[in-house]
Amino acid sequence: xxxxxxxxxxxxxxxxxxxxxxxxxxxxxxxxxxxxxxxxxxxxxxxxxxxxxxxxxxxxxxxxxxxxxxxxxxxxxxxxxxxxxxxxxxxxxxxxxxxxxxxxxxxxxxxxxxxxxxxxxxxxxxxxxxxxxxxxxxxxxxxxxxxxxxxxxxxxxxxxxxxxxxxxxxxxxxxxxxxxxxxxxxxxxxxxxxxxxxxxxxxxxxxxxxxxxxxxxxx
Numbered sequence: 001x002x003x004x005x006x007x008x009x010x011x012x013x014x015x016x017x018x019x020x021x022x023x024x025x026x027x028x029x030x031x032x033x034x035x036x037x038x039x040x041x042x043x044x045x046x047x048x049x050x051x052x053x054x055x056x057x058x059x060x061x062x063x064x065x066x067x068x069x070x071x072x073x074x075x076x077x078x079x080x081x082x083x084x085x086x087x088x089x090x091x092x093x094x095x096x097x098x099x100x101x102x103x104x105x106x107x108x109x110x111x112x113x114x115x116x117x118x119x120x121x122x123x124x125x126x127x128x129x130x131x132x133x134x135x136x137x138x139x140x141x142x143x144x145x146x147x148x149x150x151x152x153x154x155x156x157x158x159x160x161x162x163x164x165x166x167x168x169x170x171x172x173x174x175x176x177x178x179x180x181x182x183x184x185x186x187x188x189x190x191x192x193x194x195x196x197x198x199x200x201x202x203x204x205x206x207x208x209x210x211x212x213x214x215x216x217x218x219x
Contacts, residue, residue: 085116 004012062163134145153161158170171177 003004085114088116 076154095109130148130150132145132148134143136143155162155165158165168182171181171182
């Protein structure tokens with residue numbers, strides 16, 4: 001610039017004046033746009049009922065709720081809606097003996113998760129036969145037969161145990177099942193399907209009235 005001639009300097013000044021004029025026009029144009037945007041914002045605020053920072057809010061906007069302080073104790077429910085774990089009668093442990101990635105032998109470990117499966121086993125009928133052994137005394141020659149009291153297991157001379165009779169009475173009186181249906185689904189009373197219920201009624205509890213119809217009819 002020190003070696004520039006007068007004509008070069010005048011040309012540079014003229015170029016800068018032209019640039020300043022263009023920038024001034026852009027500033028005026030942007031100022032007009034800003035004023036237009038401010039006017040539109042004011043119109044929208046008027047429709048919404050005021051600026052966002054004001055106290056009045058539209059009806060569809062819910063106010064913020066204050067979060068409860070962490071110092072307050074947690075309110076316990078009267079009834080917890082969780083799945084309770086029962087006392088297991090059998091445990092099956094699932095563990096890997098070797099690493100799935102490198103094949104290294106694995107030992108020990110901790111329980112990662114557990115799952116309980118409730119199962120009611122189907123067991124066969126238990127037929128308990130009481131044998132009364134007669135023994136003869138070698139001294140006096142008299143015969144000895146034990147007198148076993150089974151009043152805690154059976155009622156009278158019935159074949160069914162007290163627990164089985166209670167189950168049948170519950171199915172009949174509470175479950176309202178037909179006696180022929182109980183016969184067909186009960187192992188120890190399955191033989192009554194070939195006879196009339198009246199002839200086999202001595203195997204059922206005395207809490208019900210003996211039926212008069214044969215097995216093929218509804219009782």
